[in-house]
Amino acid sequence: MDRIAIIGGAQLNGTIPVSGAKNSAIKLMAASLLTDEPLRLTNMPRLADTRFLGKLLTRLGVEVTESDGSDGQQTLLHAPEITSGFAPYDLVRQMRASFNVLGPLVARSGQAKVSLPGGCTIGARPVDLHLQAIEALGAKIDLHEGYVYAQAPRGLKGAEITFPFVSVGATEHAMLAAVLADGVSVIHNAACEPELVDLQECLNAMGAKVEGAGTPTVTITGVPRLHGATHAVIPDRIEMGTYAVAAAMAGGEVRLSNARPGLIDALLDKLKEAGAGVEETADGCIIRRDGQRLTAVDIETAPFPGFATDLQAQFMALMTTARGESRIRETIFENRFMHAPELMRLGADISVSGGEARVRGVEQLEGAEVMATDLRASVSLVIAGLVARGETTVSRIYHLDRGFERLEEKLGACGAQVRRIKGDGEAEL
Incomplete structure (x- = not known):
């Protein structure tokens, strides 16, 4: 199993291009099931x-072709017909977002059998709201032996869907299903994340009629069919x-290109408050720190446009060497510390009580062997390793590979001493 090794102490200077958003791309890929073009x-x-999702879509009848075009990396998805409505556990369990093929399958072909995604290390994240939304649209839902059986032989019908609490995944799923429903659907208490806006723009480019994404109320007027389209994934x-x-952790000056700083205002405000320099540019922003120690600041995670829960672990790593004590409150997931x-194995002074962590900054972290527990936690350990004395080795980095493209290459190009150690012990520079 691969590991990543970091020798701390090097500043970062250079440019890092930001990739397309993982959390958007996987839902956009699922939209390919809605059209034969x-x-x-x-x-x-x-x-x-x-x-993972490409493998599942291929099983369902989607032709998936990756290539490098004039406008960068692209994926062509074509489902002339749905050859199977069965999404098995061995594929769905690898990534819970793949459960979102259920709605498009039912919307287009009238039936689907999709495995429940199973547990998640950072919390329960049940799919109840997903099923309630599909059921509200007229599908008959049965649960049996770990699978969801959904049927709507006469098609889905427009409906009012009110979520008891905000759920990004359930909002996206309802949108994906409702675009082919007969009539008007209104989603109340919808999530407002930028990825919802990206999904709306893609669906509308395919001929859907979706309004209000990015606000708590999304309205979808169903259409008989969707057509093909070209859509650029939003920056991650x-x-x-x-x-x-x-x-900000390592110091130096890094230009982030192909980025939209307005999507992370809550984080950038906290970086400024801690003492880092932040400058917006035409295609992103510049982050700099001149060597002065940062000051501890408090954060509390919240749905967009608040401080993203997916950046909480990284910010905690930043606070481990800041001057003073910071309080970090996690309000989205119940098990994300x-x-x-x-x-703490690297020398951080952290105490956790319920949904709050207190981080008392230390002068110096020390390199050690550590283990990733989830996607965002894995990269927080890499960030801490950038300043830890000696070598830090992060294992179980398959978590990291789920969401960060060419991380060693991007950090290495800015001066970080980071390398991948292959499972057989051979280092890959």
């Missing part, structure tokens, strides 16, 4: 998660925020 997605990231705000934190004990 090709969907071309540009600015596509090449990640373990997109490969979590990757952008991660490298912004890495630059599993990175804290691993940071």
